[in-house]
Amino acid sequence: MIEYRHxxxxxxxxxxxxxxxxxxxxxSAWLDRARRRGPVAVDTETTGLExxxxxxxxxTVQFGDARDAWVILYERGGYxxxxxxxxxxxxxxxxxxxxxxxWLVINRCAGIPLEELxxxxxxxxxxxxxxxxxxxxxxxxxxxxxxxxARWVDPSAPDTQNGLTAVFNSLGYTKETGWAGIDLLHPTYxxxxxxxxxxxxxLVPVLRAELHRLGVPVRLVEYEHEIARLCAVMQxxxxxxxxxxxxxxxxxxxxxxxxxxxxxxxxxVVSLGSPAQVAEALQGMxxxxxxxxxxxxxxxDKAVLLPLADLDRDWQRIGxxxxxxxxxxVLRGKRAGKWGVSYAERxxxxxxxxxxxxxxxxxxxxxxxxxxxxxxxxxxxxxDHVIRRAILAEPGHVMISTDFxxxxxxxxxxxxxxxxxxxxxxxxxxxxxxxxxxARLIKGDAAxxxxxxxxxxxxxxxxxxxxxxxxxxxxxxPEEEIAQALIAYDRQFPEIKRAARRWQREAFQNGMVYxxxxxxxxxxxxxxxxxxVNYACQSVARDVLGxxxxxxxxxxxxxxxxxxxxxELLASAPRENAEEVAREFEKCMTWDLYGVPITAEAxxxxxxxxxxxxxxx
DNA sequence: AACTTCACG
DNA sequence: ACGTACGTGAAGTTT
Numbered sequence: 209m210i211e212y213r214h215x216x217x218x219x220x221x222x223x224x225x226x227x228x229x230x231x232x233x234x235x236s237a238w239l240d241r242a243r244r245r246g247p248v249a250v251d252t253e254t255t256g257l258e259x260x261x262x263x264x265x266x267x268t269v270q271f272g273d274a275r276d277a278w279v280i281l282y283e284r285g286g287y288x289x290x291x292x293x294x295x296x297x298x299x300x301x302x303x304x305x306x307x308x309x310x311w312l313v314i315n316r317c318a319g320i321p322l323e324e325l326x327x328x329x330x331x332x333x334x335x336x337x338x339x340x341x342x343x344x345x346x347x348x349x350x351x352x353x354x355x356x357x358a359r360w361v362d363p364s365a366p367d368t369q370n371g372l373t374a375v376f377n378s379l380g381y382t383k384e385t386g387w388a389g390i391d392l393l394h395p396t397y398x399x400x401x402x403x404x405x406x407x408x409x410x411l412v413p414v415l416r417a418e419l420h421r422l423g424v425p426v427r428l429v430e431y432e433h434e435i436a437r438l439c440a441v442m443q444x445x446x447x448x449x450x451x452x453x454x455x456x457x458x459x460x461x462x463x464x465x466x467x468x469x470x471x472x473x474x475x476x477v478v479s480l481g482s483p484a485q486v487a488e489a490l491q492g493m494x495x496x497x498x499x500x501x502x503x504x505x506x507x508x509d510k511a512v513l514l515p516l517a518d519l520d521r522d523w524q525r526i527g528x529x530x531x532x533x534x535x536x537x538v539l540r541g542k543r544a545g546k547w548g549v550s551y552a553e554r555x556x557x558x559x560x561x562x563x564x565x566x567x568x569x570x571x572x573x574x575x576x577x578x579x580x581x582x583x584x585x586x587x588x589x590x591x592d593h594v595i596r597r598a599i600l601a602e603p604g605h606v607m608i609s610t611d612f613x614x615x616x617x618x619x620x621x622x623x624x625x626x627x628x629x630x631x632x633x634x635x636x637x638x639x640x641x642x643x644x645x646x647a648r649l650i651k652g653d654a655a656x657x658x659x660x661x662x663x664x665x666x667x668x669x670x671x672x673x674x675x676x677x678x679x680x681x682x683x684x685x686p687e688e689e690i691a692q693a694l695i696a697y698d699r700q701f702p703e704i705k706r707a708a709r710r711w712q713r714e715a716f717q718n719g720m721v722y723x724x725x726x727x728x729x730x731x732x733x734x735x736x737x738x739x740x741v742n743y744a745c746q747s748v749a750r751d752v753l754g755x756x757x758x759x760x761x762x763x764x765x766x767x768x769x770x771x772x773x774x775x776e777l778l779a780s781a782p783r784e785n786a787e788e789v790a791r792e793f794e795k796c797m798t799w800d801l802y803g804v805p806i807t808a809e810a811x812x813x814x815x816x817x818x819x820x821x822x823x824x825x
Numbered sequence: 826a827a828c829t830t831c832a833c834g
Numbered sequence: 835a836c837g838t839a840c841g842t843g844a845a846g847t848t849t
Contacts, residue, residue: 479846479847480846481829481845481847482846482847482848483830483847484847485847501828501829502828502829503827503829505828505829507829508830509829509830509831542830542831543832545845545846546830546831546832546844547832549845550832550843550844573841573842574841574842578834579842580841580842581842582844583843584832584833584843584844585843586832586842586843587831587832587834588832588833589833590832590833590834595832615834668840669839671839671840672839672841673839674838674840675837677838678838679839682839736838738837738838738839739839739840741840742839742840742841743840743841745840746840746841749834773833773834774833774834776834
């Protein structure tokens, strides 16, 4: 048995590393005592972060409480693996930091379904997010184990992390390659592995007490653990990639990017991605650039370049001027480059052995509680089907996308109790259009599609906290018209302004933390408290999606689910049942929220995701 | 690491 | 006192 001693918060702790069957027996005896006393913290060390990648391996599984850690050398195989598996099955209550990762690792490498682990798990990262969801850049502690431990357990907790990075470097590894390359028995590695479970074991009771003190509902904590499980199930399922198509698409886009880059080079732009070069070249061609970035540099983003290329927001010729050929080449070259690299190539490089991508589905990512998904799967271009075409339903299946209808406007109406909005949503049928309704309320029979567009902008302005200038820029309407529209909007829906003021006051009285309708803590930035309207709506909309996911599971539809996308659930379902499954999804996403109907509409596509975006396949 | 840009809801 | 568009992930360039 290898043993290390270390100090945490003034206590001497021990990291045990069993090597022989007798050592493992001792571990087993400890586990029996520990699991009777209380929860056992669990963690894994792996060769990297690509759980579904072809060379991924599980190296160690750690167990621990506040004073003892046991690092099981899973990589050694044989009885090490047997004891680790057995121990995972025997623990009643498990504590994990960022459980979704370890659930999936253990599921993939040790064959224990995450459905067995999840009901027994408390995730310290979830507790931390419910305490303060802000990343360090926004003034929070963040949710990484070391900074959290430094705050709540022992200020010197991050030292081992830095120590391990230094060891990686001294051995000629980087932060990425070190995890797979370092010797399994390296003392710093084993100590680091052991300390993580001890820190987790100490973190959970402190955070629990803190949440209790702040009145965060236990129900919310439990709900978040359920949502984490559902997201992990979707991550495990992954999405099928049309490999041949993706490869061909990547090649085509690379060629296209190359062609436009060569064109831009003729005007002195060596790198399309260099705003400074683009700005200088455009000015050299006599173009007047007026917009500036936050740091004072000349802005040459899409919004600036499109008019120079005589293109509207949909890339259609306006006919107002002679297109600037450089602006046109930069726009097209950058788009082709981004689509090729961020999407098509990424799909290929991220493939699992089974030909699928498994993007990380983070259940609790944004400071509003919103989910996030990696590998670009939340950001695939929707204006064109070519990228989404590369993602496929299962063999014999079709893609089904079920969207909430105007969810944030409905949540706003519900939370702020906006009388006329609620009346509209209640009277409106399936195809009710809140923005057209608003336009009719204000303009009467004179309401036109142009008015609808303006009041849609005003509605988003309310939800986002935008002003006249930004809404005018977004909608393309004159500022005077927008100013009038906002006045009319406030007159029709006076409850919104009142609620905004009330929510800001509540937050101020609560240490600049607004408590959402479900009890979620939403810290406000002092200099932009108006954001509370957006935080309230966005976070409850996220919780509406979470509830829908729970309903979907109860209806037996979870195996069809592939991705949550803020106001949408993407699914793959057998072609012959598609109609029935689609209706079921709609049912799971339909209910009443404080007197406002929440409604959803399913669309049945073909084999590829792209088929839902105006293409015929 | 910071900045800029661009893709989404 | 007044007014403020919100939230992400990712790539490329510059510092």
